[in-house]
Amino acid sequence: MKVEVQLVNEKGRGVPTKERASMQAYRGVLQIQEARCHELGRIVVTAELRSGTDGDETALVPTLFEAGVLFLAKGRMRVRGTEFVGGIQYGQTWDVRVD
Numbered sequence: 703m704k705v706e707v708q709l710v711n712e713k714g715r716g717v718p719t720k721e722r723a724s725m726q727a728y729r730g731v732l733q734i735q736e737a738r739c740h741e742l743g744r745i746v747v748t749a750e751l752r753s754g755t756d757g758d759e760t761a762l763v764p765t766l767f768e769a770g771v772l773f774l775a776k777g778r779m780r781v782r783g784t785e786f787v788g789g790i791q792y793g794q795t796w797d798v799r800v801d
Contacts, residue, residue, distance in 0.1 A: 779798045
């Protein structure tokens with residue numbers, strides 16, 4: 703599914719709405735699926751945002767592990783989970799707009 707994603711947190715801390723408006727939004731293909739998380743040692747639900755334009759389909763933002771959809775309505779959704787950045791686990795939420 704083609705979407706635009708705005709990150710809600712930075713290193714686990716919420717970014718104020720006014721500041722988020724000036725942050726980069728990422729456009730790509732959203733995939734939510736089960737996958738093995740080696741850091742947690744088990745299979746979890748993941749959310750990935752990948753580029754849909756190149757043959758590599760590279761990750762645009764860190765994968766969300768233990769991802770859950772908080773709401774989905776009128777072409778918008780919010781997905782929450784944890785991401786690993788530099789070996790450290792942080793809480794992250796994506797504000798998603800469906801194209």
